[in-house]
Amino acid sequence: MDLDDIAGRLGVPAEEIARVDRLAGGRPSAPLPDRADAPALLDRLAVRPDDAEEIMAGWPDPGSELWTPELRWLLDRSIALVRADLGGYEWLTPGPELPRDRGPAWRHLYVYAYLALTGVVLDYHRAHGVPEAVSWATLADLGRNLAVDRRMNREGWPVMQAWLTLHVRGGLYELGRLQHHRGDGTIGLHIPDAGPLTPEAISASLDEGRAFFPRHFPDETYTAFSCGSWLLDPQLREYLPADSNIIRFQDRFTLDAYEEPEGVDADLEVRRFVFRTLTTPLDRLPRDTVLQRAIVDHLRSGRHWQWRRGTFPI
Template sequence: MEQYLPADEELADALLELAVPFDAVNGVLAARSRLARDRGLRTVFEEMLHLQTAAVGTLGRPSGLTPDWPAGTDGGGLLSTLLFVALAPHTRAYHRTLGVAPEVTRTTLADLGRQLAVSRWRGRPTGLGSPSWLTLHFRGELFQLGRLQFQRRSTTGDGGPDARVAEAARAAGLGEWILQLHVPDSSGPLSPAACDRSLERARAFFPAHFPAEPYRAACIFSWLLDPQLGHYLPDDSNIVRFQRRFVPLCRPGGPPEPEDTNPLRYVFGDAGQPLASLPRDTAVQRALVDHLGAGGHWYVIGGRLAL
């Protein structure tokens, strides 16, 4: 294992560099010890690491990295965390070949720690609830630039996880390349100034590091763009002002289906709780609960803005 994981005394430092929460470090160290003892598990780990390493610098998620990977084990979430620790040097090396600033690399890969915290908040006792999401960061497909994350997407032959995004961009005539926006948890207010800074950074970052991929537009599909939020929130709220940046981007196939659990999951963590038990401390919390309580639904809506 010495060839792909830091030595025991260095592994804790490597985890902290990736923002892994302190209370998760001992569990990951135990997963490394288990890996050292179990040759079969080590073989599975090495095969997945080889697959993910080969994918660095390419677009589209490799298959197989599910929340219960490796199948049949009780430490899958922590083993996938360990996998990203082993993958991080390859990602950093790729970023260096592109000339990406170390601060951008650090902030992007620190989403590992955020996702561990979010997974626990959403009810998973240990490990990662969506490890495949992090393959975007570690393969160089997604970068965090300030408040927002930007995912490189091809609209032609895109076999990625959400092909509807590419289909909508093609239908809108946005060209071969788009940036898909993501709004990460626990990154501060979604203020207009913070969004302006992120977008300006993106306008400079991608032409500098990916000159063969001309990005004309940024696209997003999110419950944050549901116009019904404007019925509950003031005009000067960050969410309403965020919505105003975009013009509609419709997915093919007719009107969207309700996705009530989507905003509940992001705002409350556990989307299965009774509405009456949910907190009502913020305007957004009250809006989500009151709208559903009145028989309404929430939708994931698409938008685009020019770059």
């Protein structure tokens, strides 16, 4: 198919289709699971029934009128693009953002890619001796992200479609309360929406990480844990008590000197994670918790939140 024609039919920039074609090249894709097996797989990936129903309704069956040739091309090549970087751990966008209001095939194209790659990454995990329980806990972040996206009225997916490529490339592992992200000399820590951030849960997860990576990735050397998040913004200390879970989490880290992060708007990220909305006006956001009141009051005063990075030795 002509790349410019594909871009035009999808309504996306031609350079984004050219990027997919270049990175995927002639590399192999991966098949989706059989339709009959999909409900059980979606359940294991913690996909809620309402999201699972949509995914099944848009399933890319042969001959489905929902799937135009350009959509099938993008699905095939985005799978190949991500598969080509199996074992990678850098941020990777699987393809262009699509107009998701055009139906389930458009809305969930990158979910179908994730499902196709699940078998590929499970083989990668087995080759590294990763326990099956860790594999499925990690991959079940799909359901969590779909649920968050639904709560956000579909505002959250453009970030999530790139985030989830880490899971199906073997770049990230959920070990207890935290997700541990392979990197260059440091293990990056991410905090999923999975309950209180208690010191005990954090310490247990860190201990899991200390044992996990030498065992399953012995050729990689890690000397520190790292994190980049609005949760490390020291301005939170103006609002939260010293014994709060967030401040005690901050206390573990030595912060890097502040630099404005490229491509990250900390004010938007705070809204994303605390309120699960990017567009609700400040005066309509809830003020039920100390953290919610802190976020709103800080922004209404004309100040801004910071995305900070920090580390501490393993």
